[in-house]
Amino acid sequence: MSGPDEGFFERVYAVVRRIPRGRVATYGQIAALVGVTRGARAVGWALGGIGPRKAKLPWHRVVGARGRISLDGRASGLVQRKRLRAEGVRFVGGRVDMLRHGLLPKGRSRG
DNA sequence: TCCCTGACTGGTT
DNA sequence: AAACCAGCCAGGG
Secondary structure, three states: OOOOOOOHHHHHHHHHHHOOOOOEEEHHHHHHHOOOOOOHHHHHHHHOOOHHHHHOOOHHHEEOHHHOOOOOOOHHHHHHHHHHHHOOOOEEOOEEOHHHHEOOOOOOOOO
């Protein structure tokens, strides 16, 4: 059960699945949550391989540092932004307002 | 085992 | 503020 056999990808997906609606997390935060302090890039790479899971995973709640949409400029980026806005996520200067929607106390406060 | 790729990040230019 | 650069991590060939 507590299978450390679970791959890195699965762990990442598990964390992403836990991100509440209307909230977002950065690649770096997710990496830290799965136990890899500087695996932000690896997380992004993992999300790139979600494939069919895409329909069951809130991948749109994952953004770059400072609330940047890494997928910006691509079709998926547009979808991500649209979904986030649909969840009530506020954008400031083209980026997600992390102080308001950040998952971790990196910028969450004064609700 | 070495080399390359990539939904990243932080620091310099 | 935007472009550049170097560092880091997990797969795949």
